[in-house]
Amino acid sequence: MDASPELPRHLVPQSNLGMRSPQSPTRETGKHSENVRSLPLSGHVGFDSLPDQLVRRSIQQGFCFNILCIGETGIGKSTLINTLFNTNFEEHESTHFEPSVKLKAQTYDINESNVHLKLTVVNTVGFGDQINKEDSYMPIVDYIDTQFEAYLQEELKIKRLLYRYHDSRIHVCLYFIAPTGHSLKSLDLITMKKLDSKVNIIPVIAKADMISKSELHKFKIKLMSELVSNGVQIYQFPTYDETISKLNSSMNAQLPFAVVGSMEEIKIGNKMVKARMYPWGIVQVENESHCDFVKLREMLICTNMEDLRDQTHSRHYELYRRCKLEEMGFQDNMGPGEKPVSLQETYEAKRHEFFEEQQRKEEEMRQTFVQRVREKETVLKEAERELQNRFEQLKRLHQDERGNLEDKRKDLQEEVNEFNKRRAAAELLQAQGFGSVGNTSLKKDRKTFM
Ligand code: GTP
Ligand code: MG
Numbered sequence: 455m456d457a458s459p460e461l462p463r464h465l466v467p468q469s470n471l472g473m474r475s476p477q478s479p480t481r482e483t484g485k486h487s488e489n490v491r492s493l494p495l496s497g498h499v500g501f502d503s504l505p506d507q508l509v510r511r512s513i514q515q516g517f518c519f520n521i522l523c524i525g526e527t528g529i530g531k532s533t534l535i536n537t538l539f540n541t542n543f544e545e546h547e548s549t550h551f552e553p554s555v556k557l558k559a560q561t562y563d564i565n566e567s568n569v570h571l572k573l574t575v576v577n578t579v580g581f582g583d584q585i586n587k588e589d590s591y592m593p594i595v596d597y598i599d600t601q602f603e604a605y606l607q608e609e610l611k612i613k614r615l616l617y618r619y620h621d622s623r624i625h626v627c628l629y630f631i632a633p634t635g636h637s638l639k640s641l642d643l644i645t646m647k648k649l650d651s652k653v654n655i656i657p658v659i660a661k662a663d664m665i666s667k668s669e670l671h672k673f674k675i676k677l678m679s680e681l682v683s684n685g686v687q688i689y690q691f692p693t694y695d696e697t698i699s700k701l702n703s704s705m706n707a708q709l710p711f712a713v714v715g716s717m718e719e720i721k722i723g724n725k726m727v728k729a730r731m732y733p734w735g736i737v738q739v740e741n742e743s744h745c746d747f748v749k750l751r752e753m754l755i756c757t758n759m760e761d762l763r764d765q766t767h768s769r770h771y772e773l774y775r776r777c778k779l780e781e782m783g784f785q786d787n788m789g790p791g792e793k794p795v796s797l798q799e800t801y802e803a804k805r806h807e808f809f810e811e812q813q814r815k816e817e818e819m820r821q822t823f824v825q826r827v828r829e830k831e832t833v834l835k836e837a838e839r840e841l842q843n844r845f846e847q848l849k850r851l852h853q854d855e856r857g858n859l860e861d862k863r864k865d866l867q868e869e870v871n872e873f874n875k876r877r878a879a880a881e882l883l884q885a886q887g888f889g890s891v892g893n894t895s896l897k898k899d900r901k902t903f904m
Contacts, residue, residue: 525630
């Protein structure tokens with residue numbers, strides 16, 4: 455829901471799309487400001503109530519905040535979120551046997567002094583449990599991009615409903631580091647590196663009660679130097695606002711926060727406090743000499759929640775949107791003579807380019823088709839010629855054969871005629887009374903022609 459009360463965006467709603475006319479004055483450039491005169495008012499007008507109007511509207515609309523918790527199974531993610539929001543969000547334990555990393559989002563409506571917060575907690579299930587962890591960061595990157603894409607699609611709609619839209623973009627990523635006292639694991643470094651341009655990362659040392667004070671100090675220094683040397687950009691609490699710049703600067707110097715989570719309450723003095731009890735003592739979650747939980751809560755919820763939301767929109771989403779639109783062919787580049795190219799012109803140019811490309815492809819396909827048909831035609835003609843030759847050859851053979859048979863038939867006919875003549879002669883001789891010798895010879899001849 456970008457119904458969220460972001461002052462600059464409410465005042466300049468067009469800036470969401472970055473589609474304002476290049477000629478119109480902008481807050482960033484202050485163009486035309488030389489034409490604006492400052493005048494004193496002669497009496498009360500009432501627009502000094504604008505901030506109050508905004509506050510009222512914001513309270514009415516409610517707020518939304520989305521947290522991504524990345525950390526190994528059982529590192530204390532759910533306990534910390536419960537402790538931060540002082541609520542028992544029902545969460546089931548994950549197993550260590552997930553074949554891959556999955557993201558599980560759960561949205562809750564919570565209410566504090568009539569301020570409504572739609573809180574989404576996204577957990578990484580199975581993170582760090584696979585033997586091959588090479589691609590563990592991928593589902594997380596995909597999830598973050600999917601939320602950006604959904605927002606971009608809503609923005610690009612003709613009928614946008616951004617005021618009612620449930621903004622699921624991740625505003626902060628709490629990255630849980632195991633309290634090993636050694637150094638960052640390569641999985642942590644790679645994951646944070648892949649995410650730092652997409653989300654505000656706040657690293658936290660989880661279960662900080664499991665590490666001694668001196669070790670913790672060294673561990674923090676080591677972690678920070680590793681993050682810096684590997685070029686991982688973590689979220690810095692903003693220092694542009696004078697009222698909080700001192701606090702935020704000092705907190706920046708104390709990162710990563712070492713936190714302890716617990717929903718268990720015990721009585722200390724006459725107060726109930728959240729704590730973890732051990733045989734050797736008690737760790738109080740909200741005691742700043744025990745851990746940095748209060749600092750994290752203060753920085754994340756009380757002081758910088760709005761900045762986290764704003765950074766998500768103006769930095770991370772803006773980068774996603776820019777890359778995506780550039781991928782689609784849109785550019786803010788200047789045309790000839792330094793004239794800015796409008797979105798309309800870019801669209802027309804792109805359309806023209808697309809049309810030409812289509813035509814080129816169509817022509818290419820046509821040529822290929824003609825070429826193929828020609829090739830096929832040649833092959834078929836060749837086959838036809840071969841068939842014709844073969845037919846002619848067979849015809850000739852057949853004729854020769856027929857001629858031979860005809861010759862043989864003639865020879866046989868002559869022989870039959872000859873035989874008939876001789877038989878007639880023999881019968882004549884027999885009839886005239888010649889002896890049996892002649893008869894025998896006739897029988898022999900008959901056998902030969904049977
Ligand atoms: P999955 O969601 O199953 O991955 O676990 P998770 O990261 O949400 O951890 P969860 O909060 O369920 O805590 C796991 C165990 O760690 C529980 O027994 C908690 O009591 C314990 N635990 C949580 N926070 C702390 C802490 O700050 N210190 C210590 N020592 N234990 C903690
Ligand atoms: Mg959990």
